[in-house]
Amino acid sequence: MPEKLPVYRIPDFTAPKPLSRGIHVADLQAHRQTHAFVQAPHKHDFYLLLWVRSGQGTHTIDFTHYAVTPGSVFFLTPGQVHAWDLIPETEGTLLFFSPEFYRGGQEKDTLRQFPFFRTWQHPPVLYASAQELAPVEQLLQQMQHEYAQSASFQTEALRAYLELLLIQLARLYPAAPVQLEENSWPFQLYQLENLVEQHYLEHQSVKFYADALHLSPKYLNELCKENLGKTTTDLLKERLLLEAKRLLTHSPHLNIAQVAQVLGFEDNSYFSRFFKKHTGNTPEQFRQKG
Known part of the structure; x- marks a missing residue:
């Protein structure tokens, strides 16, 4: 399709490493300083999760403007156009991952079992209190620690953390079903x-x-x-x-x-x-x- 809107891949944000094609965990402030181009509208070919610990601003996703506040979590699917306007002091964590990384070799893609990835049904944002998001913050910290080191079974550990993180967020998401079952949708x-x-x-x-x-x-x-x-x-x-x-x-x-x-x-x-x-x-x- 002839368009100039950039489409970024996970390796565009990472130093060459075995995991760079499947997952990336980054501090939001460091990411914005290193990759200033993300301020402008763009697409990704991967899933994105943004958790905001503090700060404020606006996150625009496919022509809809969402308030960025402490305790907001944003979810993007591949192909969505987004841009943000954040105050410099905004802190949080970014998580990128590909559907192939999540599947881990399995043929079935079950990511859309999670309500926040059903773009036809639900908005791509969750607003919750610091207390509610404490387990989410802990999991993200563990993922950052795991991602930064070289250890055996690193891919498997990160994939396990990712699954737990998505389940925890789905439990907090207002439109989530009582149980995460394939037959719920x-x-x-x-x-x-x-x-x-x-x-x-x-x-x-x-x-x-x-x-x-x-x-x-x-x-x-x-x-x-x-x-x-x-x-x-x-x-x-x-x-x-x-x-x-x-x-x-x-x-x-x-x-x-x-x-x-x-x-x-x-x-x-x-x-x-x-x-x-x-x-x-x-x-x-x-x-x-x-």
Whole structure:
């Protein structure tokens, strides 16, 4: 996709080391001083967790602004666009990890069992008290210590800490189910979210996704409406609109016709009508406001 918005990988933030492709744990202040470029909007190809111990500011994730306060924890999935504006004194910990690191060789990706990674359902932030987050802070400190040393079974230890950390955060997350069970949310919707992310530009047909999941379009639509309150078509349109907003905001080198072409619209005027119908603004108006 022709865009100038940078997409960073874990090795972009780490010195060469065996773990650099899978996980990275860093002090927030040190990270910001070393990598000043993270202030500007960008994407990652990995999962990101930010815990804020103290300080304040704003964290913008895909056009939504969230307050940064002591005791806030942010969760980003690969591909989301984000940027922050923090006071210099803000302290906390950053954790990066790839889905491959989390899986550890297992084929099944169960990361979306955690409510904060279900981007269709829940906001990417948790606000909690220092007392509630004490176990989280302890786990992050243990991860930083483990990450900084060279010891046998280091990868296994970090993966175990990561699993415990995500479980602890899921228990605190307001929308978390009583028990973390795969059946608490239909597994087909985990798969659908991944499929839409991979194919939304080429396929806007519900039948394509239903066939890929070995479901009927009607049953897939019922799953979406029951669990998300939206039709499958709604979800596909929302994903296309999100990408349109990203391109209009972060790719000024593309004119409106080129944005439409990237998104698979053969007719620029149809793209403009589609965009205005769902946002209330023409693409030109949205770009000017941005």
